[in-house]
Amino acid sequence: MKTGLITAAQCGLYACRVCGLVSRPAQAMGVLTCARCGQNLYLRRPDSIGRTWAFLIAACILYIPANVLPVMETGSLFGAQTDTIMSGVLYLWTSGSWPLAVIVFFASVTVPILKILALAFLLISVQRRSVWQPRQRTRLYRLVEYVGRWSMLDIYVVTILTALVQIHSLATIRAGPGAVAFGAVVVLTMFAAMEFDPRLIWDPVKEHHA
């Protein structure tokens, strides 16, 4: 990085994460609060790395039941059938709606696993105080934060199908235990992304060139 770039933390300035006010709070005891909006002030989000890891590990564990257990159970005249996330995608693919199959595959299979891997990568690189490609890593973080909510897609599909297909003479659809685990994975990875502080990516950069 060019010299002459200086961060707020280096000047002992606190940037409020709610209203953006940059201030130097008086050195009083206890918690520092923003003069404008009253939010607690921190140089970096407290315990960001630890909390992100906690959410991420929990998401990893639940990722297994989310994919193995059925998210949907269909009961019809011809017997019962269970669907996992993957078999739902395969069904869409074989029935000819392949553009939707691609979207669902992307939203429910690719996004959660890539999110977990990307956050783990960011955390490890931050803990190793890496100075490699900070701009690209920040972009990766931005992508993870933006794309995460789209994984809820499958939860909504199950919701609508269970509500609509309640024709007792013909077929009924019930949500399976996998749906609970899958919903938890989405929520936990969203929390993990929110806890991560992207400024940590840049902290070693300035040290390196100081």
Place this chain on the structure above:
Amino acid sequence: MTQNSHLIACHECDLLQRRLLLPPRSTVCCKRCGAVLYRCMPDSIQPGLACAVAAVMLLMLANLFPIVGLAVQGERHDTTLYGAVEALWDQNMEAVAALVAVTTLLMPALDLCILIYVMLTLHPWGKLHRPSPLVRTLQSIRPWSMVEVFMLGLLVSLVKLMHFASVIPGVALWAFGGFIFVRIVAAEAFNPRDVWERVGGV
């Protein structure tokens, strides 16, 4: 306590930069990491408020009327969003039902109410005070309002059902579509910086 209103610290890389006054409709990005720091918006409270009110009406329509119906052998099954949540709840899927209710009913409604209230405080004839904690809430609930994801989910489930039965789109389907559009316009018109500048007298 020293305050520096002419300084801005990038929320993604903490780089200190000087605030610039730029022509309306321009976007200011961090020079180091490229994050969007702020947008210079013209006075857009009036159209923003109009869109927010329209969004409230559309959200009400979307919740009162059935989203889709299914016609099988002369029988017709309709469902509203609330009905769908209830169906999940009755199947002992309380956690999933709550998740769906929060992300598609509660959060969008809360988001809109707060948005309208805060916009009213910015309105020239607005006499309401201290919106600060509400702006904070607004920022934290935004990611949890997922109506657009729900729309995509609807589309996917309709395609799945079309092989078995005829699907009848309901009023709420169109209302949800309109809601997404109007909500984006309303949210774009609102600039949290305006609130802070007023509060701080900066």
